[in-house]
Amino acid sequence: MQIKKFVGENITQTMALVKKEMGNDAIILQTKKTKSKGFLGFFKKDMVEVLAAIEPDKSNSRIAKTKSSELSLTKGDYDKKNVEDSGFTEHIDGKNNKNDVSFKEVNKIYQKPVLNNQTIKNNDITKDIDEIKTVIKDLNERFVQTFKTEEDEVLHELKSRYIKKLELKGLSRLLAEKIVEEAISNNKDCNREIILKIIDTRFNAFKDNSKSFIKKYNVFVGPTGVGKTTTLAKIASNLAIGEGKRIGFMTLDTYRISAVEQLRTYAEILNCPIEVAYDKDDVSEAVKRLESRDSVFIDTAGRSHRNKIHMKELEEILGSIEEKEVFLVLSANFNKEDIKDILEAYSFIDEFSVIITKMDETSREGLVFDIIDEANKPISYITYGQNVPDDIEVFDFNKFVNEFLREI
Ligand SMILES: Nc1nc2c(ncn2[C@@H]2O[C@H](COP(=O)(O)OP(=O)(O)OP(=O)(O)O)[C@@H](O)[C@H]2O)c(=O)[nH]1
Numbered sequence: 574m575q576i577k578k579f580v581g582e583n584i585t586q587t588m589a590l591v592k593k594e595m596g597n598d599a600i601i602l603q604t605k606k607t608k609s610k611g612f613l614g615f616f617k618k619d620m621v622e623v624l625a626a627i628e629p630d631k632s633n634s635r636i637a638k639t640k641s642s643e644l645s646l647t648k649g650d651y652d653k654k655n656v657e658d659s660g661f662t663e664h665i666d667g668k669n670n671k672n673d674v675s676f677k678e679v680n681k682i683y684q685k686p687v688l689n690n691q692t693i694k695n696n697d698i699t700k701d702i703d704e705i706k707t708v709i710k711d712l713n714e715r716f717v718q719t720f721k722t723e724e725d726e727v728l729h730e731l732k733s734r735y736i737k738k739l740e741l742k743g744l745s746r747l748l749a750e751k752i753v754e755e756a757i758s759n760n761k762d763c764n765r766e767i768i769l770k771i772i773d774t775r776f777n778a779f780k781d782n783s784k785s786f787i788k789k790y791n792v793f794v795g796p797t798g799v800g801k802t803t804t805l806a807k808i809a810s811n812l813a814i815g816e817g818k819r820i821g822f823m824t825l826d827t828y829r830i831s832a833v834e835q836l837r838t839y840a841e842i843l844n845c846p847i848e849v850a851y852d853k854d855d856v857s858e859a860v861k862r863l864e865s866r867d868s869v870f871i872d873t874a875g876r877s878h879r880n881k882i883h884m885k886e887l888e889e890i891l892g893s894i895e896e897k898e899v900f901l902v903l904s905a906n907f908n909k910e911d912i913k914d915i916l917e918a919y920s921f922i923d924e925f926s927v928i929i930t931k932m933d934e935t936s937r938e939g940l941v942f943d944i945i946d947e948a949n950k951p952i953s954y955i956t957y958g959q960n961v962p963d964d965i966e967v968f969d970f971n972k973f974v975n976e977f978l979r980e981i
């Protein structure tokens with residue numbers, strides 16, 4: 574067998590060379606792109622290299638009658654020739670032509686697919702298989718889509734159910750959605766345990782209830798009637814009676830006589846001093862007079878948080894007190910919008926904790942989460958009744974969450 578390498582500028586030109594020299598019986602062993610040498614490495618051109626073979630005795634007789642598409646070389650043909658040409662070592666056609674290839678090279682090439690009519694047929698089959706694969710892929714995607722939709726429907730139903738449950742327990746729609754969506758996207762499921770985990774992670778920074786919020790001066794602020802005075806009296810009483818602390822009271826609520834009287838009553842019961850301050854200077858004086866007490870509890874007037882003048886006065890008074898803890902008292906009866914407005918009005922205070930009162934008057938405790946979420950501040954106490962000093966406790970996040978989730 575004669576094997577030769579042909580190089581042309583394109584496949585048509587190269588094939589024409591093959592046909593011219595070997596006729597239609599030529600077998601194409603390999604086709605590849607190559608580069609011309611160029612001048613000093615420059616001006617290299619893309620070329621097409623074709624490795625073709627022909628049986629010498631058949632070369633001319635077949636030129637006229639055989640079409641190139643009918644050419645073929647089977648592995649059997651090649652093996653037969655291999656045995657016949659076993660004496661062959663250097664060049665297959667015996668000529669020392671640089672386009673000729675070694676027998677070893679041919680052997681290597683033969684392992685590669687040969688471009689012949691069988692290959693062309695195979696290419697058609699491959700094309701058909703590719704089309705079938707595309708159809709199957711498409712069907713598969715449609716199937717997955719259908720399946721996904723069903724799964725989505727189940728999850729959607731689950732999502733709506735849990736959002737509703739959380740909303741019924743007082744969470745705002747927005748926060749309920751955030752929690753349940755996170756639960757479903759992370760777990761493809763939603764239940765009490767999953768919600769617990771989400772809440773736990775989300776409010777992780779506010780879980781610690783080991784720290785005492787009580788400082789030397791403790792100021793209670795918040796809207797009218799939320800329970801500032803009652804709560805302050807509860808905490809002060811527990812410290813005085815339970816821990817034997819020396820308590821002092823101060824009230825800034827001079828707008829109503831009954832307000833001063835209310836605190837004076839607690840002061841008398843606890844046998845501790847009470848100071849009444851009318852302005853910022855009075856506050857400074859009163860602070861000094863109460864300096865020897867372990868803790869001083871300062872009551873402020875319940876005024877609308879929309880009253881800007883009152884808010885300004887409060888800001889000035891707070892600024893004049895060092896070593897203080899500010900407690901913003903909010904009622905569990907408020908709705909999310911009230912909470913937003915109030916927090917906005919008190920946003921001039923950097924550091925504070927929240928006390929939520931009247932938990933006994935609501936079954937919508939979920940508001941607690943909205944308060945933490947909105948305020949980004951810890952809850953220090955919750956109160957759940959009018960009894961002084963009993964109806965109050967330090968807020969325990971874990972206990973609260975567990976009790977809350979038990980009911981959903
Ligand atoms: N049910 C219930 N009532 C409470 C609670 N805390 C306070 N109250 C009641 O709420 C009412 C108002 O309480 P106050 O302590 O006077 O509220 P305040 O914020 O000081 O009110 P102003 O000084 O007028 O702004 C009183 O009748 C309290 O007994 C609570 O936890 N639960």
Ligand SMILES: [Mg+2]
Nearest residue numbers: 801802832875
């Ligand atoms: Mg009061």
